[in-house]
Amino acid sequence: MSYPGGGGGQWQPQNDPYGQQPQQGGYQQQPQQPGGYPQQGGYPQQPQQGGYPQTGPQGFPQQGFPQTGPQGFPQQGYGQQPYGYAPMGGEPPKKKRTGLVVTAVVAVLLLIGGGVTFFALKKADPGSNAGQDTPAVAAKNLVEQLGSGDVVGIMASLAPAEAALSKDYMESMTKEMKRLEILKPDADPNKLTGVEFKSENIKFDEAAAEKVNDHLTINKLVEGKITITSDASKIPLTDKLVDALGDDLNLTSTKSETLDITAEVKKRGTPIGIASIKVDDKWYPSAFYTIANAVLEEEKLKWPSQGIAPQGAGSAEEAAKQLVNAALDSDLTKVIALLPPDEAGVLQDLGPLLLKEAGTQKPTGAKLNALETDVKDVTGGKQVTVKKLSITAEGETMTITREGDCYSADIPGEGTQKLCADEITQLIQQQGGKNIPADAVEIIGRVASSVMKTGVGVVATEVDGKWYVSPVRSYYELALSLFRGFEPKDVDALIELLKK
Amino acid sequence: MGAAIAAVGLVTSITGTFLPWLKSGSTTRDSYEVLSLRGFAGLDGVAGTVVTSVWVGLTPLAMIAVGLYVVRFPRFAGCAAILFGTISGTVALVATVQGDSKGSLVGISTAGPITTLAGAVLTIVGAITVLTSTRRSAVRTSGGNP
Numbered sequence: 292m293s294y295p296g297g298g299g300g301q302w303q304p305q306n307d308p309y310g311q312q313p314q315q316g317g318y319q320q321q322p323q324q325p326g327g328y329p330q331q332g333g334y335p336q337q338p339q340q341g342g343y344p345q346t347g348p349q350g351f352p353q354q355g356f357p358q359t360g361p362q363g364f365p366q367q368g369y370g371q372q373p374y375g376y377a378p379m380g381g382e383p384p385k386k387k388r389t390g391l392v393v394t395a396v397v398a399v400l401l402l403i404g405g406g407v408t409f410f411a412l413k414k415a416d417p418g419s420n421a422g423q424d425t426p427a428v429a430a431k432n433l434v435e436q437l438g439s440g441d442v443v444g445i446m447a448s449l450a451p452a453e454a455a456l457s458k459d460y461m462e463s464m465t466k467e468m469k470r471l472e473i474l475k476p477d478a479d480p481n482k483l484t485g486v487e488f489k490s491e492n493i494k495f496d497e498a499a500a501e502k503v504n505d506h507l508t509i510n511k512l513v514e515g516k517i518t519i520t521s522d523a524s525k526i527p528l529t530d531k532l533v534d535a536l537g538d539d540l541n542l543t544s545t546k547s548e549t550l551d552i553t554a555e556v557k558k559r560g561t562p563i564g565i566a567s568i569k570v571d572d573k574w575y576p577s578a579f580y581t582i583a584n585a586v587l588e589e590e591k592l593k594w595p596s597q598g599i600a601p602q603g604a605g606s607a608e609e610a611a612k613q614l615v616n617a618a619l620d621s622d623l624t625k626v627i628a629l630l631p632p633d634e635a636g637v638l639q640d641l642g643p644l645l646l647k648e649a650g651t652q653k654p655t656g657a658k659l660n661a662l663e664t665d666v667k668d669v670t671g672g673k674q675v676t677v678k679k680l681s682i683t684a685e686g687e688t689m690t691i692t693r694e695g696d697c698y699s700a701d702i703p704g705e706g707t708q709k710l711c712a713d714e715i716t717q718l719i720q721q722q723g724g725k726n727i728p729a730d731a732v733e734i735i736g737r738v739a740s741s742v743m744k745t746g747v748g749v750v751a752t753e754v755d756g757k758w759y760v761s762p763v764r765s766y767y768e769l770a771l772s773l774f775r776g777f778e779p780k781d782v783d784a785l786i787e788l789l790k791k
Numbered sequence: 792m793g794a795a796i797a798a799v800g801l802v803t804s805i806t807g808t809f810l811p812w813l814k815s816g817s818t819t820r821d822s823y824e825v826l827s828l829r830g831f832a833g834l835d836g837v838a839g840t841v842v843t844s845v846w847v848g849l850t851p852l853a854m855i856a857v858g859l860y861v862v863r864f865p866r867f868a869g870c871a872a873i874l875f876g877t878i879s880g881t882v883a884l885v886a887t888v889q890g891d892s893k894g895s896l897v898g899i900s901t902a903g904p905i906t907t908l909a910g911a912v913l914t915i916v917g918a919i920t921v922l923t924s925t926r927r928s929a930v931r932t933s934g935g936n937p
Contacts, residue, residue: 393861393862396858396861397858397861397862400854400857400858400861401854403854404850404851404853404854407805407850408847408848408850408851411808411809411823411847411850412823412847414821414823414824414826414827415823415824415826415827415843415846415847416827417827417828417829417830417835436816436818439816439817439818440815440816440817440818441815441816441817441818442815442816442897443813443815443818443820443828443897444815444816444818447828487816488816489817
């Protein structure tokens with residue numbers, strides 16, 4: 292290898308301005324070596340300037356060997372320069388800037404990555420879909436979402452307990468509808484096929500909003516239009532059902548209906564109320580409160596200034612027992628207090644009005660002696676079903692006991708009567724005679740049997756560590772128990788019956 | 792070349808996560824807005840947190856991959872890019888396949904999933920190219936030049 296010039300030949304720096312002059316002051320320059328390569332391989336060092344000789348063994352790196360200056364004086368320590376140094380006055384070597392570039396690139400990456408991640412995290416925050424800071428915005432969002440057909444947005448922005456109820460019910464019912472071959476297997480409860488919404492110029496009169504109490508505000512909708520377009524052909528019904536209902540169900544045309552809010556408000560003389568409720572310091576639109584407000588407006592009644600405070604029990608079983616006792620005592624206040632404040636808060640807010648409408652109720656006089664229950668988990672809570680119930684009324688005690696899918700009742704004067712699920716069909720045939728078609732008897736028998744096997748009871752939900760009885764979920768579970776008793780062939784039989 | 796393809800893939804894929812993934816009526820939501828509905832979809836709790844962390848963590852993972860390449864760790868960069876492509880690609884593929892929602896009020900919007908999927912494929916192809924070229928040069932170095 293040879294640096295520079297190759298071949299170890301003579302090398303004179305051509306462009307060195309100092310190259311043609313003796314070095315001043317005894318400073319000896321080293322030959323400039325491109326890139327700082329040390330000299331190797333026994334090539335003789337070239338005199339640098341004006342042919343001044345260098346001393347030192349040739350062919351070795353020059354480091355450490357004294358050189359003599361042009362006047363023959365020793366160089367006093369200036370004679371050595373590390374290889375790679377530029378000659379004095381020469382062009383300095385370019386510094387590597389790789390580190391700087393890398394640092395800059397990493398900094399930019401951190402900035403971009405951090406920014407994008409922050410933005411993404413903010414969007415992924417469930418709080419962004421939750422309640423709003425004001426009741427007006429909550430109501431406005433609901434109507435806008437309704438107008439754009441944003442079902443997902445509506446479900447996400449509704450009061451949490453109401454949204455959970457709707458979702459649970461829709462999912463359970465869709466599952467049963469698919470099992471019964473009423474809906475196609477790929478039907479999705481969240482897709483809501485066959486219906487479209489569109490809203491125009493929706494306006495609220497914010498100044499007219501009615502603040503009922505600290506957690507309920509009625510917003511006044513005064514202008515706009517909402518158009519609902521339905522297309523039955525897009526409902527995911529099974530082919531057999533479409534064939535059966537073909538004549539009755541118009542599958543070829545779409546139906547469109549427009550709700551002209553402006554005209555409706557003019558006709559009524561009052562704006563349309565959309566209720567917003569406050570849950571954990573955020574405002575949500577509420578379907579239950581909106582319906583209740585519409586009923587109150589219709590009946591020309593006002594919201595009570597104060598509701599009934601919720602009073603939960605320590606367990607699901609205890610809540611069920613307290614409800615039975617309150618019902619037997621005709622204690623409507625206690626019954627309302629035992630309802631979940633999240634799902635049935637509207638009944639508690641309306642409580643005093645409901646009590647007034649119901650009037651004074653006398654206690655039934657019956658006394659609960661014993662209530663034994665079975666508890667099982669269901670969607671959204673626990674289902675409490677009766678295992679043993681003993682009630683004394685007018686001096687007589689009646690006891691109902693459940694063993695598996697059989698029920699036995701001890702009735703004073705009539706002894707013990709027992710009924711099992713598989714005996715229901717036989718009982719219906721005996722009671723109904725030959726008037727009821729055989730298919731119908733079988734279906735009724737199977738459905739009743741399903742209810743007996745599941746057991747009759749209520750669903751309790753937990754809110755803030757206390758247990759309450761949910762009337763809506765109890766009803767859902769009963770409806771689902773009925774549906775579970777049906778089989779796909781029963782739907783076929785019912786269609787045939789309808790055709791006759 | 793491989794690095795350039797992977798870089799384009801990473802950018803495309805991340806861009807895709809911000810495009811529409813879900814349509815509900817005339818409203819569309821990107822993948823992060825869909826994640827914000829995890830409670831509504833029954834994905835709250837630990838499962839929801841894990842899913843959100845992994846998905847939101849894709850951008851930092853992409854930046855790590857690029858950063859590793861810049862500081863001359865091409866193999867680690869390639870591995871990070873493949874991990875990125877695999878996660879984003881799998882989710883996008885599932886969403887694309889499930890994306891048939893004609894006539895429904897609510898359904899998957901394919902713009903986001905398809906873009907993310909395309910980006911993921913590019914990322915994986917680029918990363919594999921980087922890994923194989925790095926390996927080839929390593930073999931050449933250890934064997935010596937003729």
